[in-house]
Amino acid sequence: MDRGIKTVSRALYRKYRSKTLDEVIGQKHITDILTRAIAAGRVSHAYLLTGPRGVGKTSVARILAHAINGLVYDEKSTNLDIIEIDAASNNGVEDVRDLREKVQIAPVSASKKIYIIDEVHMLSKAAFNALLKTLEEPPEHIVFILATTNVEKLPATIISRTQRFSFRPIGVEDAIKHLSNIAKQEKIKISDGALKLIAVRSDGSFRDSISLLDQLSSLVDPKTTITEELIENTLGMAPTEVINQLIDAVENRNVGKVVELLNSTLNEGISPVILVAQLTASICDQIADKPQLIKLLDGLIDVAKSPQPQLKLLSVLGMAASPKLVPKTIALSIPAPEVSASIAELEKQATKQKPVEKLTKKLPEKVTKTVTSDEFDWNKFIEYTRQNYVALYSVLSKCSYQLEDDVLTLYTNSNFYKKKLDDTKYSPLISKCLQEVGVYGLDIHTIPTAPPPRDSQAAAIAAIMGGGEEVSLDPA
Numbered sequence: 001m002d003r004g005i006k007t008v009s010r011a012l013y014r015k016y017r018s019k020t021l022d023e024v025i026g027q028k029h030i031t032d033i034l035t036r037a038i039a040a041g042r043v044s045h046a047y048l049l050t051g052p053r054g055v056g057k058t059s060v061a062r063i064l065a066h067a068i069n070g071l072v073y074d075e076k077s078t079n080l081d082i083i084e085i086d087a088a089s090n091n092g093v094e095d096v097r098d099l100r101e102k103v104q105i106a107p108v109s110a111s112k113k114i115y116i117i118d119e120v121h122m123l124s125k126a127a128f129n130a131l132l133k134t135l136e137e138p139p140e141h142i143v144f145i146l147a148t149t150n151v152e153k154l155p156a157t158i159i160s161r162t163q164r165f166s167f168r169p170i171g172v173e174d175a176i177k178h179l180s181n182i183a184k185q186e187k188i189k190i191s192d193g194a195l196k197l198i199a200v201r202s203d204g205s206f207r208d209s210i211s212l213l214d215q216l217s218s219l220v221d222p223k224t225t226i227t228e229e230l231i232e233n234t235l236g237m238a239p240t241e242v243i244n245q246l247i248d249a250v251e252n253r254n255v256g257k258v259v260e261l262l263n264s265t266l267n268e269g270i271s272p273v274i275l276v277a278q279l280t281a282s283i284c285d286q287i288a289d290k291p292q293l294i295k296l297l298d299g300l301i302d303v304a305k306s307p308q309p310q311l312k313l314l315s316v317l318g319m320a321a322s323p324k325l326v327p328k329t330i331a332l333s334i335p336a337p338e339v340s341a342s343i344a345e346l347e348k349q350a351t352k353q354k355p356v357e358k359l360t361k362k363l364p365e366k367v368t369k370t371v372t373s374d375e376f377d378w379n380k381f382i383e384y385t386r387q388n389y390v391a392l393y394s395v396l397s398k399c400s401y402q403l404e405d406d407v408l409t410l411y412t413n414s415n416f417y418k419k420k421l422d423d424t425k426y427s428p429l430i431s432k433c434l435q436e437v438g439v440y441g442l443d444i445h446t447i448p449t450a451p452p453p454r455d456s457q458a459a460a461i462a463a464i465m466g467g468g469e470e471v472s473l474d475p476a
Helices: 028-039 057-068 093-102 125-136 172-185 192-201 206-219 228-235 240-251 255-267 272-286 291-300 309-321 328-333 343-352 378-388 390-396 415-422 427-436 456-464
Strands: 046-050 082-086 113-118 142-148 163-166 400-404 407-411 443-447
Touching: 028 057, 028 163, 046 057, 057 082, 057 113, 057 142, 093 125, 125 142, 172 192, 172 206, 192 206, 192 228, 206 228, 240 255, 240 272, 240 291, 240 309, 255 309, 272 291, 272 309, 291 309, 309 427, 378 390, 378 427, 390 415, 390 427, 415 427, 415 443, 427 443
Parallel strands: 046 142, 046 163, 082 113, 113 142, 407 443
Antiparallel strands: 400 407
16 A cells, blocks of 8 residues: 555544434433334324534434434445435425425335435425425325424425424533543543633534534644634634623723724734624623623624624724713712811811812713703704614604613604614614714613603503503694
8 A cells, every 4th residue: 555645534523423312412302202202113204303503403314214214323324215315406396396206116125215305495485385295195105304404494384294303502511521522532632621612612513513623633733732722813713811801891991992902803803703702602601790791792792783893893892881970860869978067167178178170071072971861852863864864764753762861762653663773774873873963872772662651640541442642632
């Protein structure tokens, strides 16, 4: 044999693919049911396996097909009575009609002829209609196993004729345990922190986590330990220290530090979407101890949907880090100090003291300024949108509002207008318009009803009558 020829190594996710239902990790709620059903001889004519990618749907489909026929599953072996079809490349009505003819043919050697149709949601509408007829009255010797990552794209008529099993994303702890086991068998040196980072980064996909471990192991010398820093550099992630500094800057209301850190990470080519994923993961780990971060977490969710994620991220972090004015009423809640000196003594002390600077002089003019319900000029805001953003004006002009405790509630009077304002096209635009008319720091909520009556008796009557809108009547 020529020593210069190297054999192609087998991918780890294929090498460690489950061979029996007992080996499937993280889907015990499915494998237990299937194991009992097969042991009892209860075999359905059609199964539907749904769930995110990389969690074991295809592996379970293959194992199930062999178990139904009493065969041992081996990835290398083939069986004429177990046919796999990729719906992405065989999605036409003619392909399904060809399948309908073939299902009439009896199995060659097994008790059942089993068709595994992967990514079944890719079938055309006509193909679904053709498949439906076969699912309604299948031959006794036929079993269909359908798998998909997009169950919402399947017709309800197809779903109703199958036994559906919903796969879950793999938990972080399950993924870490499985990755650690593979690393030991493959003699891959890796730190506990790196294992957790791979598990979190893979977002519940076993296949992705194993593939990432495989990729990283090929980048380092067998004697070198895979560390968190290596993974961060390889995947273009921000260092954990930077993520912690960003969260600290928000908690300390240090807008300047937030801007500095964001510019630094983005200049290094780190995607804002990846940065958001790291921030949300870190906040989720701390949320029990720091519930004040829930508001920030809610804002970060919308960054990936934005057409300009970089600006959206800056906006979300900047608003979260912006200091707020102390409410004017706070002085009323502070007990007055006791005065034991005489008036003459107090006057004498007052002449020695320097004038106290107003608090508002020390605060930035724009970023920190909030408005009360009395100060907020709704008409000015609406007029600004009419002159600059006509599409937004056409919706807002039909709304009513209420401002209370830095929360601007928009009563849209219908679900249609609420969906418009909640859309990623309009939602950031509302905040932008508010800022351009000098209003900052408001949280915007939309409610698909008319505003509740201000009068308590009218509100009670409206509740009894199933809702209503308060109107003003001309005394004349």
